[in-house]
Amino acid sequence: MTERVRLRPLIVAAAERLATAGVASPLPDAENLAAHVLGVDRMRLALHPMVEPDEAARFTALVEQRSARIPLQHLTGTAAMGEIELAVGPGVFVPRPETELLFAWALAWLETLPHDHDPVVVDLCAGTGALALAIAHARPDARVHAVELDPDALTWTRRNADDRIADGDTPITLHAADVTDPALLSELSGRVDLVVSNPPYIPDGAVLDPEVADHDPHRALFGGPDGLDVIRAMVPTIARLLRPGGATAIEHDDTNGGGVAALLAGAGFADIVEHPDLAGKPRFVVAARHSKP
Ligand SMILES: C[S@@+](CC[C@H](N)C(=O)[O-])C[C@H]1O[C@@H](n2cnc3c(N)ncnc32)[C@H](O)[C@@H]1O
Numbered sequence: 001m002t003e004r005v006r007l008r009p010l011i012v013a014a015a016e017r018l019a020t021a022g023v024a025s026p027l028p029d030a031e032n033l034a035a036h037v038l039g040v041d042r043m044r045l046a047l048h049p050m051v052e053p054d055e056a057a058r059f060t061a062l063v064e065q066r067s068a069r070i071p072l073q074h075l076t077g078t079a080a081m082g083e084i085e086l087a088v089g090p091g092v093f094v095p096r097p098e099t100e101l102l103f104a105w106a107l108a109w110l111e112t113l114p115h116d117h118d119p120v121v122v123d124l125c126a127g128t129g130a131l132a133l134a135i136a137h138a139r140p141d142a143r144v145h146a147v148e149l150d151p152d153a154l155t156w157t158r159r160n161a162d163d164r165i166a167d168g169d170t171p172i173t174l175h176a177a178d179v180t181d182p183a184l185l186s187e188l189s190g191r192v193d194l195v196v197s198n199p200p201y202i203p204d205g206a207v208l209d210p211e212v213a214d215h216d217p218h219r220a221l222f223g224g225p226d227g228l229d230v231i232r233a234m235v236p237t238i239a240r241l242l243r244p245g246g247a248t249a250i251e252h253d254d255t256n257g258g259g260v261a262a263l264l265a266g267a268g269f270a271d272i273v274e275h276p277d278l279a280g281k282p283r284f285v286v287a288a289r290h291s292k293p
Helices: 007-020 026-038 042-047 053-067 072-076 099-111 130-138 151-166 229-241 257-266
Strands: 078-081 084-087 120-124 143-148 173-176 192-197 242-251 270-276 282-288
Touching: 007 026, 007 053, 026 042, 026 053, 026 072, 053 072, 072 078, 078 099, 078 130, 084 130, 084 151, 099 130, 099 192, 099 242, 099 270, 099 282, 120 130, 120 229, 130 143, 130 151, 143 151, 151 173, 192 229, 229 242, 229 257, 242 257, 257 270, 257 282
Parallel strands: 120 143, 120 192, 143 173, 192 242
Antiparallel strands: 078 084, 242 282, 270 282
């Protein structure tokens, strides 16, 4: 019979291996992979000081894949947004922690609405459906629409939407459409309370980590020479969709806070506020529509 193995030295060695490979957060990644193999929460790893030999072997194999710069979330198969877990993998953008701040702002803004109607929310560039589904989970009264163009990404959006319905959440409405189409969602013109978007916004030619450059779909990443191509095309549509008093929150490249604010001001938006991300970099802009476009 093969003996059980102590976990902590395995994790420490794995973290050293990942650090050598250039992984940005080696110890948390090693712990997350161990937690994934054991099927426990990372915070409860200390309750599992010994592991079976086959568990140790699976962990070591995953560490090797991570040291080849395969994204952690592709190895565990999930990423979080708010209180929900989303299935992720090749073909779809991995939701990022920084987008949680935009999500938190959206929930707080929805709280300010009067209770005279069910809020209508649109997520432009939905990817896994992270924002749309997390909002639908947190606000079962909301009627949430999600727009995504990429057929591969849409496979993941549909899968996650089905998973959320199976968990009892209110279904969202999924639109396979181009957010740069000026006629997008014309049936919702002037009826939307909140538009959220984490669009492709990296300026063309930016140098990216291998996890991003080799695994996130390029259509999810790049927003033209200045990173604003998709945002520039979306802003008039957002203005048309929102009812007077409605609001929007748009994530952007850290070089473009002022650029997005200027686009919104040019389209007649008011109460424009630039927000930083967890690292203190400019990351999303919010604005309100006070009159008809
Ligand atoms: C940065 S990802 C964000 C995904 C998701 N909102 C999130 O926060 O995880 C941008 C998404 O926009 C989609 N996309 C890019 N151009 C689009 C377009 N013109 N119309 C609709 N979706 C588009 C990409 O396929 C990708 O899924």
